[in-house]
Amino acid sequence: MALRLHNTLSQQVEVFTPSERNTVRMYTCGPTVYDYAHIGNFRTFTFVDILRRCLRLNGFALEHVMNITDVDDKIIRNAVAQGKTLAAYTAVYTQAFLDDCAALRLELPERLVRATEHIEDMLLAIGKLGESRHTYASEGSVYFRIATFPEYGKLSHNDFRGNIAGARVDVDTYDKADARDFALWKAAKEGEPFWEGALGPGRPGWHIECSVMALKYLGETLDLHAGGVDLVFPHHENEIAQSESLTGKPFARFWVHAEFLLVEGQKMSKSLGNYFTLRDILARGYTPEAVRYLLASVPYRKSLNFTFDGLKSAGTAIDRLRNFKLRLETDRLPDGASEVWSARTASAQGTFRNALDDDLNTAEALAAVFEYLRDANTAMDSGEFRAGNAPAALDLLTAFDAVFDVLKPSAAAGQWSDAEIEALIAERAAAKKARNFARADQIRQQLSDQGILLEDTKSGVRWKRK
C-alpha cells in the first residue's frame, strides 16, 4: 500500500511519490527564534518528524530543508531593547530550539538554513521580480503586487476577486496599492539593524526567505512543503505567488498542513496562563518521551487537545510498551515457533504500516501495536507464544520505534553501574533463598532509591531503570 497524504492544494488525500527517482525534496517552515518555542510549535515539528520517518519507512531518501527565521520585527525589537546584536540575540533561541528538538528526538533536516545568511539571494530574487514587474516600491519598501498573480488564493481556496469583506486591514495599508500586497523588503526604521543593497537600507520580509531558500536548495518544484495550518494563508499563499512568478513552474506538488494544538480545550495564550514551552513541561516532571508520544498520537489533521492528564497517560502507555519489549528480551519462552503467532505478528506489522500509509494515521497505528501487545502477552502467559516468535515481535517494536521513538528512556536515572546492580540482585536472591525477606526487601528498597525497579518473574529477576 502506497503512502497517501492530504494535499491542501487539492483538498484530497492523494498517493505521494517524489517526482524524480527516489528522493523527496521537501521544505518545512521552521521557527522564528525570538523566544523559546512553545508546545504548539512542537506539535507541528513533531508532525514533520513523523512525516520524515514515514517517508523513510516507505523507502524514500530525504532532501529536507528547514529555515530558521532569524530576522523579523519581534527579534529586532527585542534585540534592540536588550542592546544586543541580532546574531547574539538569536543564537540563544536557536540553540534552545535545537536542544528542545533533541529532547523530543526530532530529526534535524538534511539542511538547516538561516534567513540572515541568504540576504543576497533574497535581494537577487526581489530584483528579478522587479524586472518582471511583480513589485513596486513605496516609502523605501518593496511590495509584491498580488494583482500580477491571478492564481492567488489557490492554496487557501479563497476567492480574492471581490472585496475582502469583514477582513481586518493592516495599519500600514496606506502605503500599499492593495491590501493583499505584502512586503518583500522593509525599509529600515530609525535605530534598527539593516542590510544595504540595491533596494536601499532595510531587511527582508518574512515570506521571501522561504521561497528563496527552497528554490536555491531544492529546485523549482518541491515534492512537498509542510507547516502548520495557520501558515496556509498568507504565508504559503505568498510563497507560491513569489516562487511561481519567479519560475513559472508550480512551487510544490504537495502541501501538507498540521492542525492546531489546544491546551485543556482552550487555545493557548499567555493571558490564559496555559502557554507552555517544552521547558515548562519538563520542569513539571514529565518526560520528553511522554510529550513526544502525546504529540504524535493524535493524527496531524485533527486538532490536538494537550492536557496534563493526557501527558500522564502517555507516560503509562509508554511504560507498557517498554515492559512488553523487556519481556520479549528476557522471558524464557518455550522452544520453537508458533505458526499462528508468526502470522499474527506479520499481520500486525501490516496493519501498523497501512495505518501510517493512510495519511499518517498514528492513532490507528498505535491501536495495532497495543492490540498485538495485549494478545502476545496473553499468549506468553499461556505458553502459546514461543521463543522463535520473539525476534519478529521485536522487529515490530523496532518498526514502531522507528516512527514513534519513545522506547528508550531519556534520562539515565541511576548512578550505579550494571555490575553493582547485578551484584545486589545476586545478594538478594541468596537472601530470598535463605528466606531472609527483610534483607531482600531492604535491597529492593535500596535499588528503588536509585531508580532501579526489580521484577521477579518466572524467568528470573529482571530490572529496569524507572
Added chain:
RNA sequence: GGCGCGGUAGCCAAGUGGUAAGGCAAAGGUCUGCAAAACCUUUAUUCGUCGGUUCGAUUCCGACCCGCGCCUCCA
C-alpha cells in the same frame, strides 16, 4: 461575512452504509513471601441536534447548534 477543521464512553481517540478500534482512568478478579509485571471481566443500544435518502446511517444529503483555526504577526 468568506475559507477551513472538528463535535464518538470519565478523559484522549480510530472508524465504517450492516450494527462502535485502541490508550488512560475506575471497579472486581487471577498470579504473587512482598513488590512489580501481565492477563481476565465490567464501563457508549450509542456516535452534537432535527429532518431526509435507504431494508438498514455514527457513516450519505439538508438544516441548525456548539467549539477551534485562518482572513493582521503566528506552528
